[in-house]
Amino acid sequence: MNENGYFAIINGPNLNRLGRRDPATYGTAPLADILTAASGAAPDYGQRTFQSNCEGDIIDAIQQATDDSRCAGIIINPGAYAHYSHAIADAIRDAREAGRAVVEVHLSNIHAREEFRARSLTGAACNTIITGAGGYGYALARMALAHHLNEARKP
Ligand code: DQA
Numbered sequence: 001m002n003e004n005g006y007f008a009i010i011n012g013p014n015l016n017r018l019g020r021r022d023p024a025t026y027g028t029a030p031l032a033d034i035l036t037a038a039s040g041a042a043p044d045y046g047q048r049t050f051q052s053n054c055e056g057d058i059i060d061a062i063q064q065a066t067d068d069s070r071c072a073g074i075i076i077n078p079g080a081y082a083h084y085s086h087a088i089a090d091a092i093r094d095a096r097e098a099g100r101a102v103v104e105v106h107l108s109n110i111h112a113r114e115e116f117r118a119r120s121l122t123g124a125a126c127n128t129i130i131t132g133a134g135g136y137g138y139a140l141a142r143m144a145l146a147h148h149l150n151e152a153r154k155p
Contacts, residue, residue, distance in 0.1 A: 005072035006046035007145055008065035009035060009138065012079035012088075013053040018107075018135075026107050027134050034135035041139035042146035045072055055085060062091040066098045073101045073145035075138060082106070082120040092125040101148045103141040106131040 011031060014021060019030035029037075035049050048071075050061045058078065065071040074095055081088050082104065092102050102125070109132030110117040123129040128144045130137040 002044065002046035004044045004046075005070040006048050007073050007075055007142055008061070008071050009038075009047055009049045009075045010058060010061045010065070011049070011051040011077050012058055012081050014079050015077060016051050016053070029135050034138055037135065038138035038142055042142040045142065045146060047142070055081060055087060058088055059091045062088070062095055066091075066095040066100055071100065072149060073103070075103050075105060075141040075145065076122065076126075077105045077107070078122045082110070082122045083116055084121065086121060089121045089125040092122055096125065096127070101128075101145055101152075102126045103128045103130065103144050105137040105141050107134050107137060108132060
């Protein structure tokens with residue numbers, strides 16, 4: 001395990017279907033490949049990945065990361081929960097209060113799609129949102145967290 005700790009990468013519903021699901025919108029790479037590629041960005045930090053189609057399990061994963069002192073930050077793609085889960089937004093707020101920076105990732109540009117996707121309740125609770133960079137968004141999120149940690153360390 002990396003001495004600087006790890007980033008928890010939490011993925012929500014239907015993201016286990018990446019590679020097969022709507023490739024015109026989400027690309028053809030499976031989630032595992034995207035996350036392996038992302039781990040090369042900001043290599044001072046490790047990563048632990050989690051995916052679930054269930055809201056409560058996602059909240060449990062956020063709480064676990066929040067309570068683990070080795071967790072240096074959280075990256076979350078809540079899938080469609082982004083647009084209506086006050087419960088996940090509250091868990092993110094709790095993580096922030098506990099000192100974890102949180103970055104939300106969407107592969108697609110949620111502002112360029114159906115109107116209901118343009119609003120992210122969970123994103124409003126995060127430090128940063130990355131949307132529309134495809135799978136590379138996870139690498140960008142790692143860099144954003146590393147930058148945030150560097151800034152926080154400055155006197
Ligand atoms: C998504 C965008 C959501 O609107 C959608 O429901 C998803 C994927 C994205 O990564 O672009 O499941 O979070």
